[in-house]
Amino acid sequence: MKAIWNNTVIAESDDTVVVEGNHYFPATALKREFTAFSNHKSSCPWKGQASYLSLLVKGEMNPDAVWFYAEPRSGAEAVKDRVAFWKGVQVVE
Template sequence: MKAIWNNTVIAESDDTLIVENNHYFPAESIKKEYFKCSDTHTSCPWKGTASYYTLEVDGKQNPDAAWYYPEVSELAKGIKGRVAFWKDVTVEK
């Protein structure tokens, strides 16, 4: 699977995990040069507290377009160490 934004592959892996219709990519599969830490955090009742990345490709930014859970609940342990996308990021084969 590939995550694409601004005509650029920002993550690629054969090992994604689908949770709530989102592909969670292993953290080592993201192209870190396109990811900037964000101060945004949200809470999910069953997964825990999410942290976000802002994507930056060719001078364009997509704020908080990727998220991950630094610490996960027991129910969501499968997504620990994984990153998911939204906000116009396309995930395809």
């Protein structure tokens, strides 16, 4: 699977986990040179607190487009050390 934004592959892996329709990539598959800090947080009743990263590709910013659960709750261990995408990021095979 590939995660693509702004015509650039930002993550690629054959090892994704699908949770609630979202492909979670291993955190090591994310190309960190395309990420920027975000202080945004959100909460999921069963997964816990999500943290975010923004994308910066070819001079364009996509705020809070990457999310992850640093310490997922019991029952959500499948997303530990993984990242997922939204806000126009395409996930394709």
